[in-house]
Amino acid sequence: MGMFERLMALDRRWVYLILGLAVMAGVKARIIIPIPISQEARRIHGFVDSLQAGDAIHLAMDYDPSVMAELQPMTLAFLKQCFEKRIRVVVSSLHQFGPALAAGALDTAVARHFERTGERIENGVDYVFLGYKPYPALIILGMGQNYRIPFPNDYYNVPLDDLPMMRDIKNYDDVKAVINISGTSATDWWISYGNGRYGIPLAIGVTGVMATDYYPYLQTGQIFGILGGLEGAAQYEMLVNTPGPAVEGMSVQMIAHAIIILFIIVGNVAYFARRKSLPQGSGSV
């Protein structure tokens, strides 16, 4: 068996091993690569930056732990910006595993803000966490009428009417935009019902594999910004001047992509070399 035949028949476990070792080396090396900021990320950051202290925004965290490596840094960077600008945040989750992640993200963002500034961010005053309810489309439509319809109480079982922040917030008319950070089809519902039915300005942060699906909505103006995967999270971390796990992870992702590109090149070189060495008319290789 020649070299090209051996390459063509390479056991997939070698591929796994090489990629695994490369990723581990990337994590260990901690290389920081330059992160170009996209227009879509700038638009979201610019929008939040243009809001006044006391304005409210809705953060919909519709993801589960499988995609938290990409989306949790996005959430933390976004919350940092809101808390620094004293923008009030209504947080909801339409994924059953979302509340635990959302509660964790809020605790982390509040603690980090206190460490940085010494200011306290209070639940019920600066943010409200509504928790989780099933059936995303119905909940999004319900919140458009009145947050109290699907969520009479918040996540901690306090009636919404007892929370100071919610006194002047009835529905989407009272928040400036919805930022949907999602690893699920809840994004489609937010576009169809949140933006389509109620016209609320919408921006999204989605996983890398989902991002390409939502570019058409960007061009039509149904969403005003998009953060795609770890790259989007890293861009937002840069925009809020807090390089964190997403920026660090970009080098690892770059190494993984380099390995994949290398595999593609090697696979094709072997494929064409073997095809060339075969007599014509001997069939496909």
Added chain:
Amino acid sequence: MKRQLPIIIIFILGVFMVFQYHIPHETSEFFYEFIALDWPPIIGMFALTLGIISLVRVSITRVRQRQDNWQYSIVTLVALTTIMAAGFIDTRGADAPPVRWMFDNMIIPVSSTMFSLLAFFIASAAYRAFRARSVLATILLVSAVIVMLRFFPLGPLTDPESELSRWILTVPNLAAKRAIIIGVGLGIVSTALKVVLGIERSFLGRD
């Protein structure tokens, strides 16, 4: 009547939801709250109960009969009962310490691991199947490489490379996606109309 009643219910509710969507009046909001928000969770609870009973029965049968991979059924049953027991002992939901512990130490690592395996499968698939066998396959391959290269610091080529990958995402990708989205949308509308008007009845079964 067995077939007519469900069709009548679907027609009435389907028409109601269409009108409700376009009429944000208090009365329609009341009915929306009553019908759309209260009923699905109730029906969902029955479906959930049915699902749990079915899962337990299938798992017990598999263990009893020592079917293939029966050991995994024991794991399923233990996980199911443990999480349910934790929820009943401490009713604070996801904040209850036992539930929180299981979430942080089991669900998060397992979910993250499952998703990260995707990278290995993509690498393997890229090596074994991503071949420039035809013009279309070559276009796909070159586009994928250009989009992946946008993360790389390429010196003077960084900006043109970023622009090119952005063009791929916002022009050809967008055109194809839009065609798919519009096609799916029209399909959803026509299927919904057929169901509401009673033309599509396969969901009722044969009896």
